[in-house]
Amino acid sequence: MSSTENINKSSSRITWEGCSVLLDINDGDRLVFARLSPAAKLKIGNKNCSLQPLIGCPFGTVFQLDTSDSDGPFLSPFQPKGDVNNTDEIKDGHFQAESKDDQPNSESKDNRSLIDNNTAQSLTGEDIEDMRRQGAKGNEIIEALIANSATFDKKTSFSQEKYRLKKQKKYAPRVLIRRPVARSICEAYFKKYPLKIGFLRVDTLSLLLSMANVSSNSDILVVDMVGGLLTGAVAERLGGTGFVCNSYLGQTPHSMDIVRIFNLSDEICKRIVRSSISDLLSPKESRPQNPKQDVGSVESQSIDQMSVSVSMEEASHSPENGISDIGAENTTFPALKAYKATKAGEKASQEILDSWKENGFSSLIIAAPDLDTWTVVRDLLPLLSNSAPFAIYHQYLQPLATCMHNLQLEKMAIGLQITEPWLREYQVLPSRTHPHMQMSAFGGYILSGTKICSS
Amino acid sequence: MLASHPEKRISFNRSISYGDLVIVYERHDNMKAVTVSEGSVLQNRFGVFKHSDWIGKPFGGKVFSSKGGFVYLLAPTPELWTLVLSHRTQILYIADISLVVMNLEIVPGCLVLESGTGSGSLTTSLARAVAPKGHVYTFDFHEQRAALARDDFERTGLSSLISVGVRDIQGKGFPDEFIGKADSVFLDLPQPWLAIPSAAKMLKQDATLCSFSPCVEQVQRSCDALQSCFTDIRTFEVLLRQYEVREEKMESFHGDDNGSNGSLSRKRRQCSDGNYVLSDSTSSVMARPCGEARGHTGYLTFARLKCFL
Numbered sequence: 001m002s003s004t005e006n007i008n009k010s011s012s013r014i015t016w017e018g019c020s021v022l023l024d025i026n027d028g029d030r031l032v033f034a035r036l037s038p039a040a041k042l043k044i045g046n047k048n049c050s051l052q053p054l055i056g057c058p059f060g061t062v063f064q065l066d067t068s069d070s071d072g073p074f075l076s077p078f079q080p081k082g083d084v085n086n087t088d089e090i091k092d093g094h095f096q097a098e099s100k101d102d103q104p105n106s107e108s109k110d111n112r113s114l115i116d117n118n119t120a121q122s123l124t125g126e127d128i129e130d131m132r133r134q135g136a137k138g139n140e141i142i143e144a145l146i147a148n149s150a151t152f153d154k155k156t157s158f159s160q161e162k163y164r165l166k167k168q169k170k171y172a173p174r175v176l177i178r179r180p181v182a183r184s185i186c187e188a189y190f191k192k193y194p195l196k197i198g199f200l201r202v203d204t205l206s207l208l209l210s211m212a213n214v215s216s217n218s219d220i221l222v223v224d225m226v227g228g229l230l231t232g233a234v235a236e237r238l239g240g241t242g243f244v245c246n247s248y249l250g251q252t253p254h255s256m257d258i259v260r261i262f263n264l265s266d267e268i269c270k271r272i273v274r275s276s277i278s279d280l281l282s283p284k285e286s287r288p289q290n291p292k293q294d295v296g297s298v299e300s301q302s303i304d305q306m307s308v309s310v311s312m313e314e315a316s317h318s319p320e321n322g323i324s325d326i327g328a329e330n331t332t333f334p335a336l337k338a339y340k341a342t343k344a345g346e347k348a349s350q351e352i353l354d355s356w357k358e359n360g361f362s363s364l365i366i367a368a369p370d371l372d373t374w375t376v377v378r379d380l381l382p383l384l385s386n387s388a389p390f391a392i393y394h395q396y397l398q399p400l401a402t403c404m405h406n407l408q409l410e411k412m413a414i415g416l417q418i419t420e421p422w423l424r425e426y427q428v429l430p431s432r433t434h435p436h437m438q439m440s441a442f443g444g445y446i447l448s449g450t451k452i453c454s455s
Numbered sequence: 456m457l458a459s460h461p462e463k464r465i466s467f468n469r470s471i472s473y474g475d476l477v478i479v480y481e482r483h484d485n486m487k488a489v490t491v492s493e494g495s496v497l498q499n500r501f502g503v504f505k506h507s508d509w510i511g512k513p514f515g516g517k518v519f520s521s522k523g524g525f526v527y528l529l530a531p532t533p534e535l536w537t538l539v540l541s542h543r544t545q546i547l548y549i550a551d552i553s554l555v556v557m558n559l560e561i562v563p564g565c566l567v568l569e570s571g572t573g574s575g576s577l578t579t580s581l582a583r584a585v586a587p588k589g590h591v592y593t594f595d596f597h598e599q600r601a602a603l604a605r606d607d608f609e610r611t612g613l614s615s616l617i618s619v620g621v622r623d624i625q626g627k628g629f630p631d632e633f634i635g636k637a638d639s640v641f642l643d644l645p646q647p648w649l650a651i652p653s654a655a656k657m658l659k660q661d662a663t664l665c666s667f668s669p670c671v672e673q674v675q676r677s678c679d680a681l682q683s684c685f686t687d688i689r690t691f692e693v694l695l696r697q698y699e700v701r702e703e704k705m706e707s708f709h710g711d712d713n714g715s716n717g718s719l720s721r722k723r724r725q726c727s728d729g730n731y732v733l734s735d736s737t738s739s740v741m742a743r744p745c746g747e748a749r750g751h752t753g754y755l756t757f758a759r760l761k762c763f764l
């Protein structure tokens with residue numbers, strides 16, 4: 001693939017073979033990262049279906065599982081109608097069918113006469129299987145279930161809609177293809193597997209990127225112990241210019257698994273390099289080269305050739321394997337990584353290291369829950385250009401408070417602030433708008449400031 | 456302001472010269488934008504600062520006044536600019552701005568439409584996000600505001616990334632030349648629902664829209680207008696809480712002298728009953744939220760153009 005083609009693809013609004021996608025199954029019930037290929041399979045319920053039909057579709061397309069075909073279940077495009085938004089309302093439990101101009105609660109039916117027992121439905125599981133064998137589509141099964149429900153007509157329209165949705169999720173599950181970008185990846189992890197990303201919420205991530213003035217042609221130093229989410233998000237904003245230097249203490253680079261989930265072009269991947277902190281700190285030229293350490297990029301890139309789908313749902317059940325499972329699978333297919341692998345996370349060349357020592361980094365972002373904040377900042381801040389901004393994320397307040405205090409005492413930075421973002425989502429309905437009943441109560445803390453020059 | 460111009464990029468070796476925009480920093484709540492020019496002076500409570508004294512000094516360094524007072528000169532960033540720009544309207548601040556850029560999925564190369572321009576606070580960050588090859592087309596129906604915004608973008612070195620148009624977006628919608636071309640549309644208008652049908656026409660498939668409104672009634676009407684062509688309609692409020700950090704001395708009392716853990720300073724203290732106790736005094740760094748904060752800015756409603764096959 002030529003590199004221009006590749007650049008276009010990374011911003012493409014149409015999927016292609018080999019692209020990474022975020023599959024949103026049944027309205028966020030399940031979130032799965034997958035790489036599209038004719039061979040890739042997705043398991044929904046007990047049905048295995050090919051991801052082939054998703055190739056070449058616009059992102060944002062909704063598919064519905066169709067089990068009516070004798071060749072087995074398959075995904076077919078589904079045209080969303082006006083009902084898309086009702087699901088939101090149902091989630092929050094405030095759905096009103098004829099809501100638009102109605103007064104709240106004006107419905108005459110209520111649920112006083114409903115008795116919950118299992119005799120309401122006269123279709124048996126066998127009946128449903130029979131229908132399936134005869135080629136009934138999911139929607140037809142749902143209609144049959146409704147027709148054979150003794151209580152459906154007595155339900156309020158809210159409960160009717162809820163019933164329908166529940167059956168739809170079961171008999172005709174829907175899959176939405178989302179673009180894997182910083183926002184969707186962060187939200188997906190935060191929802192399903194927050195530990196992997198250090199509980200970094202999307203608004204907090206967005207603040208880190210602003211506060212560190214991440215912009216094209218900058219050289220951003222990061223310490224990313226949040227699985228590569230930070231590195232990927234910075235690289236996305238650099239758009240194939242400048243560099244993001246993923247640095248690490250000691251010999252072993254931090255995992256950058258999540259970088260692979262972004263559809264970053266080769267141009268962009270080349271701008272992701274890594275370096276040990278000691279190499280960054282050693283004086284220009286005299287740095288000891290240690291080629292043996294050079295393993296990080298290999299493990300983290302090879303997946304680009306794989307057609308595996310990984311569910312975070314599964315991953316979160318076994319966090320020890322988790323997403324990095326893929327890495328393990330890969331190592332059994334070493335031939336695949338060969339030459340075409342995207343070079344995200346190559347070791348920074350001596351030349352580029354020297355240029356950073358000469359000019360300094362444009363800014364610094366740290367999301368390293370396991371490192372002592374103050375000592376890392378004390379060591380890394382001198383690597384920044386004069387007047388460079390920085391932003392440090394932590395789940396705990398105290399390390400940032402100590403760091404801020406020391407930066408003040410040492411007169412290393414000004415404009416120091418500790419910020420805690422607060423994010424609340426609303427359910428918006430005519431005359432019935434209110435905040436969601438559940439919210440994330442905590443998105444972490446950020447210490448930000450500007451480096452001043454010592455002279 | 457952006458690193459896109461290599462000679463303007465901050466570095467250990469880059470020093471202040473005439474024509475540079477600098478942010479004069481007194482305190483975090485007292486900053487000012489100054490364009491360094493020959494023969495000019497800056498006057499504040501610390502005295503008189505001659506611009507000519509600044510030439511050749513590094514960014515991020517201290518400069519002194521005739522009276523020996525000092526300020527720091529910082530390189531401008533969109534975040535600092537938002538704090539110093541002249542308010543011709545209400546503006547967006549860092550929390551809203553950051554979430555807008557993130558949730559609109561704006562990356563280098565994007566074409567972004569915005570209305571109204573207002574004081575250009577958001578526009579400055581949009582420009583940073585689309586640089587070096589993308590473009591922000593921003594519209595305001597207020598001619599003078601548009602002109603002043605243009606001047607500001609000239610001053611911050613962003614004019615090649617931003618075009619300011621004078622247009623009634625609620626009345627006439629965005630210009631037809633952008634139909635199907637926009638990666639994102641942002642609205643900060645009094646009646647955004649009037650502009651939503653036009654915004655839908657401008658967007659590429661699956662592309663994103665955001666509308667910012669201070670009042671919930673505006674949000675309701677906007678969401679209603681979004682239903683037909685948009686999906687993934689979500690409304691958020693984002694606020695920031697700041698913390699203050701202080702080192703405080705704390706004392707603790709012990710009736711006998713084996714309560715100490717060694718590293719503490721210790722002195723004898725006489726209690727009111729005449730007995731002596733040992734008093735351990737430690738100092739700790741502590742943080743607490745600041746007492747006052749911005750309690751509301753506005754609601755951000757995000758949506759995505761429905762994908763029709």
Ligand SMILES: C[S@@+](CC[C@H](N)C(=O)[O-])C[C@H]1O[C@@H](n2cnc3c(N)ncnc32)[C@H](O)[C@@H]1O
Pocket residue numbers: 544545546547570571572573574575576577578594595596597600622623624625626643644645
């Ligand atoms: C609150 S300000 C926008 C502030 C801006 N977001 C910022 O961060 O600086 C709203 C702007 O919308 C403009 N405006 C109001 N109605 C308009 C219309 N129909 N068409 C275009 N601009 C309009 C006003 O002139 C005003 O400058």
